[in-house]
Amino acid sequence: MNFTLSDEQLMFAETARNLFADSCTPEHWRKMMEVGAAHDDARWAALAENGLTLVLLPEGAGGMGLAETDFAVIAQEAGYVALPEPLVESAGVAAPMLAALAPEHEALADPSATIAIAHPLNPFVANADTAAAILLHKDGEAYVATPEQVTLTAQPSIDPFRRLFTVDWNPSRATRLGVADWDLALDRAAVFNAAMGLGLAQRAVDLAVDYAKERQQFGKPIGSYQAVKHHLASAQVAIEFARPVVAAAAAQIGRRDGYSRARVSHAKIVGLEAAEKAAQASIQVHGAMGYSWEVDVHLFLKRTVALTQTWGTPRYHRERIAVRVFGQPMGPDQTFAHETSNRELQNA
Amino acid sequence: MDLTYTPEQQAFRAGVREWLAVHVPEAPLEHFDASRAGFEAHRDWERTLKSGNWGMVTWPGEFGGRGLDLIQWLIFEEEYYRAGAPGRVNQNGIFLLGPTLIEFGSEAQKERFLPPMAAGEEIWAQAWSEPQAGSDLAGVRATAVLDGQDYVLNGHKIWSSRAVFADWAFGLFRTPGTERHKGLSLVFFPLDAPGVTVNAIKKINGHVGFAEIFLEDVRVPAFNRLGDEGQGWHICMATAGFERGLMLRSPARYQVAAAKLAELWSTHKETADPALEADVVRAYMNADAYALNIYQTALRLMAGAKIGPEASTNKIFWSELDIHLTRTALAILGPLAELTQQAPAADPVDWIDDHIFALAGPIYAGSNEIQRNIIAERMLGLPR
Numbered sequence: 001m002n003f004t005l006s007d008e009q010l011m012f013a014e015t016a017r018n019l020f021a022d023s024c025t026p027e028h029w030r031k032m033m034e035v036g037a038a039h040d041d042a043r044w045a046a047l048a049e050n051g052l053t054l055v056l057l058p059e060g061a062g063g064m065g066l067a068e069t070d071f072a073v074i075a076q077e078a079g080y081v082a083l084p085e086p087l088v089e090s091a092g093v094a095a096p097m098l099a100a101l102a103p104e105h106e107a108l109a110d111p112s113a114t115i116a117i118a119h120p121l122n123p124f125v126a127n128a129d130t131a132a133a134i135l136l137h138k139d140g141e142a143y144v145a146t147p148e149q150v151t152l153t154a155q156p157s158i159d160p161f162r163r164l165f166t167v168d169w170n171p172s173r174a175t176r177l178g179v180a181d182w183d184l185a186l187d188r189a190a191v192f193n194a195a196m197g198l199g200l201a202q203r204a205v206d207l208a209v210d211y212a213k214e215r216q217q218f219g220k221p222i223g224s225y226q227a228v229k230h231h232l233a234s235a236q237v238a239i240e241f242a243r244p245v246v247a248a249a250a251a252q253i254g255r256r257d258g259y260s261r262a263r264v265s266h267a268k269i270v271g272l273e274a275a276e277k278a279a280q281a282s283i284q285v286h287g288a289m290g291y292s293w294e295v296d297v298h299l300f301l302k303r304t305v306a307l308t309q310t311w312g313t314p315r316y317h318r319e320r321i322a323v324r325v326f327g328q329p330m331g332p333d334q335t336f337a338h339e340t341s342n343r344e345l346q347n348a
Numbered sequence: 349m350d351l352t353y354t355p356e357q358q359a360f361r362a363g364v365r366e367w368l369a370v371h372v373p374e375a376p377l378e379h380f381d382a383s384r385a386g387f388e389a390h391r392d393w394e395r396t397l398k399s400g401n402w403g404m405v406t407w408p409g410e411f412g413g414r415g416l417d418l419i420q421w422l423i424f425e426e427e428y429y430r431a432g433a434p435g436r437v438n439q440n441g442i443f444l445l446g447p448t449l450i451e452f453g454s455e456a457q458k459e460r461f462l463p464p465m466a467a468g469e470e471i472w473a474q475a476w477s478e479p480q481a482g483s484d485l486a487g488v489r490a491t492a493v494l495d496g497q498d499y500v501l502n503g504h505k506i507w508s509s510r511a512v513f514a515d516w517a518f519g520l521f522r523t524p525g526t527e528r529h530k531g532l533s534l535v536f537f538p539l540d541a542p543g544v545t546v547n548a549i550k551k552i553n554g555h556v557g558f559a560e561i562f563l564e565d566v567r568v569p570a571f572n573r574l575g576d577e578g579q580g581w582h583i584c585m586a587t588a589g590f591e592r593g594l595m596l597r598s599p600a601r602y603q604v605a606a607a608k609l610a611e612l613w614s615t616h617k618e619t620a621d622p623a624l625e626a627d628v629v630r631a632y633m634n635a636d637a638y639a640l641n642i643y644q645t646a647l648r649l650m651a652g653a654k655i656g657p658e659a660s661t662n663k664i665f666w667s668e669l670d671i672h673l674t675r676t677a678l679a680i681l682g683p684l685a686e687l688t689q690q691a692p693a694a695d696p697v698d699w700i701d702d703h704i705f706a707l708a709g710p711i712y713a714g715s716n717e718i719q720r721n722i723i724a725e726r727m728l729g730l731p732r
Contacts, residue, residue, distance in 0.1 A: 213729070213731060243641075325628065326614065335639045
């Protein structure tokens, strides 16, 4: 058993962290908000040059052929900066699906192209207007189209960097790709959104900690008061106990059984609950400032709301966990169980 | 990342399971805090464990252990709880004093104290708290004064778990003339020594799980001091780290409880509030998250890391998950919730007693308020 990140994975995280720290600060997204932009071409190009869009693509499609655990560490860093661009949906979910169905597709040839996905679980498609290709669902099969081949209706999100659309389309104007693995797409999206949740959560706590060290009331920094400390400590507890669930879910996606699916859903719920708890604590600690447009916390809150309710609501994911709880063995020998565990134990 | 057990770990699990299947008593023992008889029945169980060399599995072999690594320890605990084996009356020795002695004790002290602890021959109580020093442990006032080759102990200890029936206690004492964290020493004393008076304190479930201890000119050899004079605070903080870290509460306990809760739900779901299903699922999630966190921590420690302030997050998490879990059980039981085990209609699991015990979780081993302060100050860097 080895439940730790490898040096290579830690290096990915560091590469992403450094890249985002330089290019994706609140000053960067505030400039984008002023002009109503949701995509920064220079940042996205840098991110593509560093290979972040190629992690999950198979080598046959020009990618690195790495695993979900490798991408999850990048998603966490994307959450920490509330990255505006659709790295997770495009490179983490849609591109690997397209590569599995059509490895030669031209949208895969350009590492800086984005791909959108209309998963049957989601009512809206994110970033469909700027995508080089949109993956569409009909009767379990996947189709692919360009934005010009479909009709997009904008559905503005409270998160200024999520451009949502409803899509009307006709199969005769799209390319049929055949039966696709929509469940795998969902599992990947759920885990990477959970990983982003960990990043959003930690950033919300860190912002509040910085503020609480500086802001004085009654002659002392507010961070010295126990009531303030306890809000942030509770949020940190939620983060610490979501983290290993997200890591295990990412590592086990490939098993594709009821146990691994339950853990993916568990990760989706607790990763974003940690973000919600942290954002709320952060706003509270900031006081009235926390309720202002000027302070950065609101973007982390809005992204949290968006990610919580997309790619399966908490109720949807809780029901997947219930299937595991009430249908499969529980107990202390089941932590790392999968569907052949009992036979393996007998053979040991 | 590889989340599968090795063939060696699987074989180890099978061996533990086999031994426990033969040796775990069929009928549950009376609780060790309920009566002298219950205490002695648990002492006998400690001897049985020792006979199979399963008493102190993480201790080095030379002191009566097996030298297991932390993953093997987790597997052992999983099988232990899975088998429904009795609670460990010597928990203070196994998880608190034992590791502390191994780290800070002299060779002579290890030889004197560890083997009888491992064999269940000497059961240990802890004597840290005082009426004026609970969460503020540095406020301890009991004194230890060196007189020739002996320490003379005086003072008043309270909330000492196991002290009513146990043989020995480890206590924190002040060297006169020094204040706060400096000048504290950790000293062992037999609970039947002249000058020691132990008064039982009943817990809210009626068990005599606590005691207050009065010490009047109690003489113990200087040999009974662990570490140097004045090092007591440092040693106690290391001990508290063991306690708050992974060893006080192995995840298996909550995984078994979550499984029983799911069974309870399945039995009562026709009559119970449908909204409670979400709480049952949550109990599973919490137990699972706790187990995953502990596995990850164990692997980190095995790779050379030290337990740090993040151990305080564990204590908050397990104590809160335990309350949530038992409260959910009471809600599912409805009018049956208040029944004692003597009631003919009672559920086989004593959920109300489990719930009452769970309520102590946020208090003992350092209150959760103290843990949150530690997280805020030492993990997040907020000012004191």
